[in-house]
Amino acid sequence: MPPKNSSSSLPSKFRFMFLLFSFLLGTASAQLSSSYYATTCPSALSIIKSAVNAAVAVEKRMGASLLRLHFHDCFVQGCDASILLDDTATFTGEKTANPNINSVRGYDVVDTIKSQLESSCPGVVSCADILAVAARDSVVALGGSSWKVPLGRRDSTTASLSAANTDLPAPTSSLSQLIQAFSNKGLTAKEMVALSGSHTIGQARCTTFRSRIYNDTNINSSYATSLQANCPSTGGDNNLSPLDVTSPTSFDNAYFKNLLSKKGLLHSDQELYNGGFTDSQVTAYSSNLQTFKTDFGNAMIKMGNISPLTGSSGQIRTNCRKVN
Ligand code: HEM
Numbered sequence: 001m002p003p004k005n006s007s008s009s010l011p012s013k014f015r016f017m018f019l020l021f022s023f024l025l026g027t028a029s030a031q032l033s034s035s036y037y038a039t040t041c042p043s044a045l046s047i048i049k050s051a052v053n054a055a056v057a058v059e060k061r062m063g064a065s066l067l068r069l070h071f072h073d074c075f076v077q078g079c080d081a082s083i084l085l086d087d088t089a090t091f092t093g094e095k096t097a098n099p100n101i102n103s104v105r106g107y108d109v110v111d112t113i114k115s116q117l118e119s120s121c122p123g124v125v126s127c128a129d130i131l132a133v134a135a136r137d138s139v140v141a142l143g144g145s146s147w148k149v150p151l152g153r154r155d156s157t158t159a160s161l162s163a164a165n166t167d168l169p170a171p172t173s174s175l176s177q178l179i180q181a182f183s184n185k186g187l188t189a190k191e192m193v194a195l196s197g198s199h200t201i202g203q204a205r206c207t208t209f210r211s212r213i214y215n216d217t218n219i220n221s222s223y224a225t226s227l228q229a230n231c232p233s234t235g236g237d238n239n240l241s242p243l244d245v246t247s248p249t250s251f252d253n254a255y256f257k258n259l260l261s262k263k264g265l266l267h268s269d270q271e272l273y274n275g276g277f278t279d280s281q282v283t284a285y286s287s288n289l290q291t292f293k294t295d296f297g298n299a300m301i302k303m304g305n306i307s308p309l310t311g312s313s314g315q316i317r318t319n320c321r322k323v324n
């Protein structure tokens, strides 16, 4: 060991400068951390997991609904729980936007989780973080793989009906429109394909797939015929069919296998496997469950990182439905 001298103290000065710099950077930009509530609310993650498991035990579809809530939150103003704000006489939120109305569900499960968290750790855990953790716990409850959820998002004091109408992809979208919608949020085409694997669970209303089952040509004809029984050419708009015809309550890769046999329920689903450049990704996920699950978790982390409010931005709502 050489003796300490003045020149050997230089690296430690640099290290201090580096730490200071990264601290300043960290506070200026969004830095989420999976241990965010470790000291301020150590029971947060177990409270959320128990409540999600209880809700999924009552109704498996709720796992799908909670997963979708996080997606519809993050694509509109970022992951800031803006979707949870109720309309009032003076405030219009996102719940009546076309992709959400008569469709998004799970708000009362979030209310239950929030009130339990407020009892244990008042004013600490954000509604936006509840959505991110509940989405992960839902996937795990239905058989998917886990991931560590980065935390520390804060809640918005605003919502945007117009952004909810423009920024969420429609079931009539073409492949290029889907890629554009995700690229607008900083997500790649590959991540878009992985995240679309969410449609291996949950249900869709007839109104979202009617034109596909009567007019699309790239649909399995026996599949189309069987769907028409519960989705007439007029009426029955709210009749439900599973997004994954083979295993609608299992978080597996059957969604991708279905696409190979032209059994995507939504027009947008089948666009991922219709002779375009995402075909190879669909084929890969259809034959490798573990690759899909790993890529899905990583893509969820990236989606969960869309423009979070951190530091002193936003607030920790005490009631997810309204601004404090
Ligand atoms: C790729 C573009 C996407 C389009 C066009 C799309 C569209 C839709 C539509 C139309 C429904 C049925 C809604 C209804 O009829 O009420 C639905 C359901 C669902 N979506 Fe997507 N989605 C997309 C991506 C995603 C992503 C990225 C996720 C999650 C990360 C997701 C999760 C779900 C889930 C879980 C359901 C079932 C919800 C339930 O049963 O309550 N979707 N989606």
Ligand SMILES: *[C@@H]1O[C@H](CO)[C@@H](O)[C@H](O)[C@H]1NC(C)=O
Binding pocket: 210, 211, 212, 214, 215, 233
């Ligand atoms: C199918 O396409 C025809 C011709 O474009 C249209 O008139 C009809 O409304 C479509 N049907 C459905 C169920 O979308």
Ligand SMILES: *[C@@H]1O[C@H](CO)[C@@H](O)[C@H](O)[C@H]1NC(C)=O
Binding pocket: 220, 221, 222, 223, 260, 261, 262
């Ligand atoms: C359509 O579905 C039937 C019944 O599930 C299946 O036997 C057939 O192979 C499918 N057709 C195509 C083109 O994938």
